[in-house]
Each structure stands twice: as structure tokens, then as C-alpha cells.
Amino acid sequence: MRFRARYRRSITVAAIVAPVAALTLTASLISAGDQRSLATTTPTGPMELPDEWMATQRLSDGSTELSAETYASARAEAAGVELRTRNIYRHLADQEWEFFGPGNIGGRVVDIAVDPEVEDQIFIAAASGGVWRSSDAGMTYEPVWPDDWVQGMGAVAMTSDGTLFAGTGEAQPGGGSITFGGDGVYRSPDRGETWEHVGLSDSHAIARFAIDPSDEDRIFAAATGNLFTPGGERGVYLSEDGGDTWNQVLPPLNDTTGATEVLIDPSDPDRVYAAMWDHLREPHQRTYGGPGSSLWRSDDGGQTWQRMTDGLPTDDDQGRWGIALAPSDPQRLYAYVGTALGPFRAFYRSDDGGDTWEQTPVTAAQASQSTFSWWFGKIWVDPADKDHVFLAGVNLMRSTDGAMSFSSSGGVHADQHKMAWDPAVPDRVYLGNDGGVYRSDANGAGGTWTKATYEPYTQFYSVDVAETDPALHVGGTQDNGCNRGYDGVGGPWASIGCGDGLQVIIHPADPTIVFGCSQYGSCYRSENSGGTPRQSIGANQTTSSRRNWFTPLQFDPSDPEVMYYAGNIVNRSTDNGRTWEPISPDLTGGGPNDPAGYPWGTVTTVAAAPTDGDRLYAGTDDGKVWWTDDLGETWTEVDPGQLPGTWVTRIAVHPADEKIAYAAFSGFRSGSDRPHVMVTQDGGTTWTDIGRGLPDAPVNSVLPTPDGLLLVGTDVGVYVSAWNGGEWASLGEDLPMAAVLYMRYHESTRQLSVATFGRGIFDTTVPVCRGASTRLPLREPGVGVRGALSSCRAAQ
Template sequence: MNATLTRHRRSIAAAAILALVTAVTLIASLVSAGDQDSLATTTPTGPMELPDEWMAAQRMSDGSTEISAATYNSARSEADKIAQRTRSVYRHLAEQDWEFFGPSNIGGRIVDIAVDPEVDDQIFIAAASGGVWKSSDAGMTYESVWPDSWVQGMGAVAMTSDGVLFAGSGEAQPGGGSITFGGNGVYRSTDRGETWEHLGLEDSHAIARFAIDPSDEDRIFAAAAGNLFTPGGERGVYLTEDGGDTWTQVLAPLNDTTGATEVVIDPDNPDRVYAAMWDHLREPHQRTYGGPGSSLWRSDDGGDTWQRMTNGLPTDDDQGRWGLALAPSNPDRLYAYVGTALGPFRAFYRSDDGGDTWTQTPVTAAQASQSTFSWWFGKIFVDPEDQNHVFLMGVNLMRSTNGANSFSSSSGVHADQHKMVWDPKVPNRVYLGNDGGMYRSDTNGVSGSWTKATYEPYTQFYSVDVAETNPVLHVGGTQDNGCNRGYNGVGGPWNSIGCGDGLQVIIHPEDPTIVFGCSQYGSCYRSENSGGTPRQNIGPGQTTSARRNWFTPLQFDPSNPDVMYYAGNIVNRSTDNGRTWTAISPDLTDGGPNDPAGYPWGTITAVAAAPTDGDKLYAGTDDGNMWWTDDLGENWNQVDADQIPGTWVTRIAVHPDDADIAYATFSGFRSGSDRPHVMVTQDGGKSWTDIGKGLPDAPVNSVIPTSDGLLVVGTDVGVFMSAWNGGEWAALGADLPMAAVMYMRYHEPSRQLTAATFGRGIYDIEVPKCRAASTKLPLRNPGSGVTGVLASCRGAQ
């Protein structure tokens, strides 16, 4: 039965919910919203904030841990079947091409680098959720060498001396504003990325590192980190002795939540191998990023047997992720650091006898630059020519010239460092990968010597908007790379327009110089200079809410561009284009908890106003509630819980011609159940019907009904189209990489659909016109779309 609330009430009875509580304290500060109107090739400031788990929270909002590589592989397989049928039945849809719009000058998280030993100035890199890329000009520009239709989450790359390239799929860094997109094992290319073959370790979820035996390059070790969300699977250190054809576990973890994150070979004595193990598990209610399995190991017989290194190292359970490195010029010199199980830096260690004994160095937490999330880094790198020249990956790039007795920052790079590698063919040339992309120094990494890559089309987007007055004008919010403006056309440079992590960014429907940008947790601004300064703050100080989501909804009312909505756990309304705000709802969630040390669970995640009725609003929450109001918030009506899935509401869209017809999309995995991902109401929110049957079992992140009877959804595994009333679903267009589509924007006059992908940037496509008998197709038979508008796309021109 529906519940009715008046907007004068400010609380509802709390219901028992599964709290998504984290074990570390959130950093409260955001990057200053200073003037950042220069090209985004300038160095952003950092740190941004504790890497959040917004995407993981969505997908686990029902308590599920089914976020495995197998789950995603199944969803991708389902997407492939839809695409195959589309090519056969709906040729016109399949022949549409997605066009990469940009950006190419922003970049995104890089987790590994391999220098080509035979080809000058050539390197290969692994983008966290964007596949494998090649640069042939010393790291300045990149082209993809990874199939668009394959898993895009990556963890490691390595290359033998004769040019055989290995790629390990699945990212080993958890969190980071995102889910850790898992992979399905190890791949090999014998032609430098032209073709690939799968080699196994399908249940490893994430490959963190390769180590190639220099005396026998058919012997390769792989550090398998394991599934972040589910214990068990293929974890620990694996060895192939036949170039990757077969793999054998040589170092098993101490428990089923521990995996290997580092493996290093002594170049002078390849029988000596080192490994770092990390005990970590992400559950719906908590994050455990340390424990008894975290440890350092050594083998003196090529991996046949292993001994845990403990002499001078901690042996208690309060160990998080270890970083481990060996000095190539003196392999007896080892460096290691570890965080606590809760995340902050704990201690730095050095060994001068190959790991027999260890001594703690005087490195402080401030010098280490790990903030409260040392598990985000876990890497140390040593100059091949100088055992005392050490780089420690942190929020800042930290550099030591005295054997890790002290560190100072090497400035001039983006925040959050992940990988360094020296080019053996060019003295003093070193490459760096971080959350901002790729950098190169030709003076051995000294402060201020870094040059950023100029073409990096692998940015992780949360959102996108285009100007209603000119759809060439794009804006979007990006993971760890702020809010950005693309007003220079296809392939043109994008400009940074503030924010920390960039989330919701929107353009005024009538004036593209008015831009709103949001950082995490609803810290937003209003600009009348296309996102530039001066900026008026919007957020906690101007709006009413106790909790705000990582991606706080900020929307225009389509019936009146001066009216806007902003929602934390309460809906706020502005009638003067975002200058002032008034609360118009009670708490629409189950109430929290609002633990300052926990994720802000209990927030509104979607708000939509009806284009044809300014008094009609719909809202959805992270804890699975949905609401509507017919009187601009005087009364709020809750959707009966039995009508909807109860999982995270990702997006709501109202029919362009009928305020009583609305669509809602949901995250999470069905896991074999009939729980829907797309639902429709035809009676203003009272009852809801599943119209998502036939879609891949993957989170649906965005939904758009067009004025001529089409319904388009963006998912973790592609973009699909049906009729207003659902039914058969078809894949829209070709050549869209298999990165999660987080947000879509449809420009009705030009039929341009824009998709924001998490790892491959922004893409546009023209939505084809289908021969609809009527642009007002009634929705009396939900699920029968195959006989409706979509069916008219068969052979359409």
C-alpha cells in the first residue's frame, strides 16, 4: 500500500537496512574550485578524496557479491547475442556508427607500463578500465591495441625481450570512485597487440603484476590478486614454464581472501623470487583491506618452495597492502612498505641482504604520501642504475636519493601514482602512469621534469551533457580528473572547469555559458562563464540535506529552465536558476545511518520532473525506495515496495508527452532471479511493470525515451534500444567499446545520442528514424515492443 507524506514532515520511521559502512575515515576536503580554465593538460591539484566506492555500492545494493568476472562475462555474452541478432534483423540499427568525440587531452588511470625492448620509443600501457594501448612516440600519443568488445578492466602488461606481449585483465586497485572491474585472466600477443589469445587463469579476477625470468623467458610469474568481492578463486603466485600456455600455482595464499599483488625476480639470480600478498575483501557492509594473509615471501629455488620473510618485519594481523621492490643494480637491496588494515601508512622497511633481515627506515606518513588509503598504491620503484634512488607511489610522487631514509615530492604530475618504468635504451628516460594518465621524464624523474602525454583517449566519465542550443558543446564529470568542458568540436581539446572528482555537470538549456559542475557528495557550483570563474557555490551550505550521494542529482526542470532540483536525502528546488534553494520533501530514504566513518548510505540518487507538468516529480534512492508527487512536493507518495526491485535506483526519465508515464532503471545483478533492471509506470507511479526482459543481466545506468517511440538504455555492457513499452531489445550502433556506459544525453532536434563511458571517453551516435505509425504509441501492453515501434526499424532507412 502506498504511503503519503507531507513536505512539512522531516523524518520517517527508520527501517532496518544493510549499511554500507567503510572502515576508514573520509577525507572531508575537496579540491579548491579555483580558476582552471586553461587546457586540461595543466597539472591538476590533489589529493582528490578518499577513493570512494559509489559504483560498488550500487552493484551490491541488495547484498549480492555477484560481481565476479564470470558474472560480467555472462552479461557480455548476452550483449553479444543481442548484437548478433541486431545485425541480422535490425540492420539499420547495427550499421549506425558511434563516433569518438573526446577527450584526448585529459587521460585516466594507468596501472602498468611495458617498454618495447626492440622498438625505439615504443611502450604499451594498461588503462584501468580502458584496455591496452600502444605509443610509438615515446609516450606522447596512444592508440588502442585491445579489442573494443572484450573486457576493458586491466591490471598488468609485460613484454619479453623478443617482443611477446602479455596482458593481465582485471584491476587490482579497489575503490577509486569506482568498482574494481574484474577480468578473465591472462592474454598473449605475438604481434605487438595486433591479435590476442587467451591463456587461462579465468578465475583470477585481477592480475596485478608479471615477472619474466631473464634467463628463460618462457618462465613467467603472475601475481593473481583474486576477486575483491568473493573469497576463493585463483589467487596467489602462478608460474608458466611454456610461455603462458599452462599455469601452475606456486605460492598459495594463507587464506581465501588473500591474493598476490607483487612478484619480483632477482635479475642476477633468477631462482630467487619475491612476492607480496594482500588480504582484502569488499563486502556490502564493510571493507576489510588487511589481515593475517598480508605478508612478504621469498623463494630461492625458482618458485618451488617459499618462506615468509619476518626478520624485522611485522607479524601481527594489522597489515594492509604491501609494496615491494628490488634494486636492479644491487639485487640484495630491497625496499618494502605496508599500510594498516584500515588504510593509513604504517611503516617503510629496507633490506641489504636479500630479505634475510629488514630494518625500519625513518620514513613518516607525511613523506610516504599515502593519506588514509595506502591500499590504492602498493608500489615502489628503484632506479636501475642507482640503488639509493627510490620512488614511492602515493597521492604525490615521492622521491628519495638516500636509500629511502627520507622522501620529497617530485612535482609536476597528477595525483595518485601507480607505475614507473625506465627505458633501457634511453639513459635517464622514465615513464610514469597515474590517475591522470601518462607522463615522461628524460632527466630521471627529478621534480618538475615531467611531460604529460598529448593524446590519451581513455578517460573515465561519470556523466555527460550537451548544449540544447548546439549539441557540439559537451561537458562531463570524470573520475579524479574534475569537471571538463568540450566546446571545441570533435577531437578538439577539452578544458578543466574545476571540481575534485567530477560528477554531475549540466548546461543551461537556453544559455550554454551557464554551466553547473559538481564534485563528490554534492559540492556543486554555478558559473555564468561556461564553467569558469567566478563561481557560486551550491551544496551543503545552500541546500537542505543530512546526507548527499557521491553522485548527487542536479537537474533542470524540462518545463522551465529557471527551475532546478538538487537532492541529498531531501529534494531541494530552485526557482531562480540555482541561486537560492528551498527544501520540498521530507527524508525520502530509510534514514541512514549517517556514520561519519561510513559511506553516506540513505540518499536520493535520481530525480526527474515531467516535461508536460511542472508539478509532477519522481525520485529514487540508493536503498531502493521510489516516490512521486503530483503537487510539487506538498504530498509525497511512496511506491509500494512490492512493485519495485528494492535495489539502487540509477536513473528516472519521464515520458516526453505524458507525465504519468515514467521509466526507472536499477543497478545490481539479478543473479538468476526475475528482478528487473528497467521498469515503467503508466499511472503516475502507483504501479510499475518490468520491461527489461531480454536485456543482459547487468546494471542499467541510464534511460531515455525519445519523442518518436523509442526507449534507449545505457548499461555496463553497452547501449540497447527498444520501444516505449519494451519488448525485444536491439543493440544500438557499432564500435562502442565495452566500457560501462554511465550516463547518456539525447538531443532531440538533431537525434544525437551521447554516451559517457567509464574508461573510453565520450561517444556520439545519430539515433535512426524508424517508421512509427504513431509518435504516441500507447503503453497498454508492456513487453510487446517487438510489434511496436522497434519492429518498424526492420530494414528502415
């Protein structure tokens, strides 16, 4: 029996008030109530780019937003299921989830706060993984955020007495990933040991805090607002009582604009600067710029504000702004802006506190913004040298001549989000990016960065384990590639290629054969455990005109030499992925009207029956389900009237009966009776909803076990039922409330491995439920099948 490391959060939660969830400077001073009338023109756009995979599937129910309230409701329902499980099915509730890894990969870090009193201690905000503390100068991390609260984070800040503030909800929208919203501001008086909710519940995302150094009860918060819905709490807010209450002091110019930056002049705390960003994400387009994007200054502590325009653009083609000041000379300001479509536009400098601005000769190549400047919007200035400037981009860009030119400060992961200097240690600076946390003790000079050694907050899309040894794990990660964990619990993981890592699978009989996929079906075959050499699988080897961000690649469970790969057409290989041939027509309703849009019209899941190699099921992003019982000679579409019409996330076939299959669906019910999980018992002709009793949240994975259990992974936890549904129970404790995107069940050991988007890979042992496999008749939705789970006991 292999060693298992128990992973627990060491945190107590007190004072919980939160839900369970989760031109020249304008001549006249403009009060907070007079600014909305300044924006009267139409935003630039629309933009349709091939991204937003996670958001798109969750909006496939016809919704136009992913609100904090929606997720808060789902988390509350999850808590209710957990309580019922603990009262009725103790053995299910007591199953322990154990963190498997990785610890050495990391993930997106969006903010850093250096503890002003405790040597070598910092706190970081992980994009979808909560708040973490390092007590060894940024090398290893432990959680200081409740596992069962909203995990999406945007900002952290700390006062001199150790009061820690956390702003929930990520402020920079993802590409193929998702931006999870939050439910406001939290405060901890004891460095993360206890937390309380202190307001701005409708802000959706907090991008930054600024604490007045002369009066730390005065705290500014940049509220970015809901990415999907106009309105709500947006703009700059001020608390004058240490966070107890908040008042809007800089409202946005329109209801799609929010604040992304706020900073205080350390030599004159009455002078405050802010950056505003006009942006909106809709199901099929983004508008990431417009008249609301702008820079502002206040000279009276935030009571009135002036828009800075002398030397700055005033047209509507403004995307996200970044702004920073030099602590050693606060009259020196830097700013840059992207276009509304995303590429870099221009860099500016002011030497008179923002009265006037001049454009510097920084080029797009030097700015390193690619086509998505909205992903960054940050500048940092060396506290001791006003000409030493860092610019967030794909690469970390560094200037030593006052932003006249930039070059790369190499040696770090792509996509930069935060830098923070340690005032107690000369030349020490921390960096947060999509790969985690780095530290330089040479003031950020190129080649001087050291990566953290333990940072367990990786965003996983998928997980697989070796059939020959379930201690061998692989998985695909957001912006951190495909990875292999073949060294057991807590052991180091190795990178095995890919860009964004999506589907990664291990040959059932030979764990040295590994397949890995990047976005849009660019996959490989390796006979070296994912290492080189690698054979390409993709557009030149398979047949499809469109491929999903997460292109399905699967083994046939009845023959590991047979594999399936699907774009809009299903492809089959009979020689273990070396060669491929199409076996279906286009199984979708076609692609988008705009060819630049998200590639709608793709197959999202393929499942082969373990007991019949001729029978396959397939689901699509436009809500279709198909089946064939003659290996693709003919395909039958399920009557759309029986299905919810939302994105089909996963199909799984019963291990002993090819006529029984389960389909899982994304989206929310939005007040309707739309199913999340359905079953067919006649090979696909008729389908029945068996998901009643689950929280109203996307179901991302479904697995039937051979002994009668049905497991599903959702955005708000893992749940178990009998084969035919009827009632659902939560499975285990200590699984963080990060979206579970993929599951893998190892039958002989009963190990269930799940991929969380923000907290890494977790394992548990599925209990034995004697009698659960009894073929019970399907019940009406919501009618419980008592007894099917009552015999569950821990596996021996």
C-alpha cells in the first residue's frame, strides 16, 4: 500500500458574515456624482476571438452572465447536500480527499503582499486558488483561505499591524480559461487565521487595494465589476474605518466600466490615481475597450477626481490602462494602454504628477503584449530608482532609462501580473505570473529569478492515471502545459510539452506511452512517458475542419490499440494513434457565422462501450448527442427535444451494458428544469434526467463504476449516486471549492482522481456500496432511491 499524504488547511474561520460562497487636467473638479454623463459614444467592437472555452460552455444555457450570485447559490446548495450526506451517509461524507500534487508547477498569481513586520513572509492571491502564505521568502506556500469559500481572487494587501485584506474575483478575463467572480472584500486581523466579509458583495472582482500610509484606516479598492453584466459595484471605493464600510468615490463613466488600478502618492496621500477599463464579455463576443477606459487623479483624498488627458488619447479606441508612480519621485508617472481589440497601443510618461504626458518610443515588440494587452495592465517602478521600470507582458520587460526602451528580464514563466519589493531586504523583489511566484535578490535583473519550490495551486483541465499503477498521474494545465507526476504523492512533476495542456492520457497497458494535447487538438504521441521524440497528431493526421479547445482523445476500453479523436468529425486509429481515419460525418450544427469567432460546431466528448467495440456515443458543444452501433457506418442523432441543448461536457458508457450511457451537461438551469445529468437505457433512443438533487452548477465529468455507483464532478464538488440516480450525496471532505473539470476512476484500487481548476490534483478512495448495482427502475426526477447508498462503507 503506497504512502498517502493527507492535505489539510490549517485555518479557523471566525466572524463569518459572507454567504457560503462565496488635453490638460479637466479645468473643473468633477464630483463622484457627475461623471457618468461624460461617456456618450458607442464602445469600440464587437470582438470575436477564438477563446473563452470555459465561459462559453457555461453560457450555453442561454445566459449572458456568470454572476457571483449564481455561484453563491450553487455553493449554498452544495453545502446543503453535504449536510444531508453527513446526517444520512456518514461513510460517504467521511471519505478523505488527499492532495496528490503538483507542488512544483504553480499557477497564475495575481497579487502579492509583503508582510511589513514578519521577516521573509509574504501573502499571494492565486487566480482560482485562494490566498496563500509563504514564511521562507517566497519559496513554499500554505493556504490561509477557507477551502469551502469562493476561490477566485483578485487582490491582497496588508497594513503595518498585520491586518490582511483579500479582494475576491479575478479582474483580468481569461483566454481559453475562465474568470471566476467573487463576492467582495474580506479582512483578516491575524494574518489569515480568521476572516470576515466586509463589503462590496456586488463588485464581482477586486483588482487592487491601496492603503494610506499616513492613516491605515483609509483603504481604497479598485472594483472591476461583473465581466458579463453591466452595472453593480464598480469604480473606486474608499473605506475610512479600516474596511468596515465602503463608499464609492470614483464612479465609472458608464455601466460597463470598472476600476483596475488605484495607487496613492506616498509623499502626499491626498493625491490618488486610478485606471478605469471599459469592457464586457458576451456569449459570442468581447468588447474590451471604449469611452470608459481612462486615467484619473484626485488631489483631495478621493473626494473629487480629474481625468488626465493632456498628451493622452481621448478617442474610444482605448483598452486596458496600466499606471504606476515612482516612489522615489512621485512626480514621475508611467502609463500604457492597449487598443480595444487587444494589441499594445502606446506608452506614456509624466514628470509633473500627471499634469502633462509624453509618449515614449516603446514599440509593440518591446511591450510584449501580444494581442491581449487586457491580460496585463500593470507597471512597476523600482522604489529606489525612478528610471528602473518593469512592464507586465507575455515576457517581463525591464527598462533602465525611464521607459525610453525595454528589454526582457529573462528566466521566468510567461504572462506577468504582479511585482512587489521587500522594503526590509535591499534588492529583493517578488514576481507573480501564470507560472506562480519568483524571487530576485538582484533587483529583477535578467537571469536572477528563482522559482518557488512548493506552490500547490495549479489550474488543471484533465487528469489520467496509469492502469498498471495508479500512483502515476498525468494532467493538462492552464498555461503550464502537459505534466507528468510519476514520483508519487508530493513528488515533483515534470513538464512533458504542450502550450496550454488539455487532454493527457496514458496507455492502459504501457505507462511509457503517453498522449498529450495542446489547445484545439494539437496532440502528440510519445513512447518516452511524454518525453521526446513525439509524433504529432492534429490537423495533418486527422480529418476535421473545426476542433474544440479541449479536443477529446480517448482509448477504446475494449482494445487499447484503438483510439478516438474528434474535431467536428470523429476519427479512429487502430494502431495506437500512429494513423487515423474519419468514421463520421460532421456531427454538429456547423460552425459560427463569423469564422473569427469561437469554433462552435465541435465534438466535445467521445465514449466507446467497454462491452461492444462497435458502439460509440458522441456529444457536441451545440448540445447534440449521437450514437452508432456499427462503428460509424451509420450515426443516429438523439431527438433534440429530449436534451437540454447545452454543451455536452462528457459521456460515459456503462461498464457492463453498452445500451446504458450517461451524459453530463454544462450551463445552469436558470430557473428551468434543464438537466445536468441524463441516462439512456436503450442505446440512445430515449433519455431521462437523473440529475435532480445536484447543485445547480455545470457538471463537467461523469463516471459509472462497475459496482453500481455514479460519480460526477461539478464546479462545486464531487457527488455520488446509484447507477439510476434518484438521490445524490457529496463525496468526502477537504476537497477545495475549485471547479472539478475531470475525473479518473481506477477500478482495482477504487482510487478516484480529480483535476481541479486552481488547487491541483486530489485523490480519494471510493467506498464500497453493496447492493448499489441492483438494477433499480428509473425514478421521477427528484424522487429519492433510498437504500442504494445506505450500505456504503469505506473500502478495506
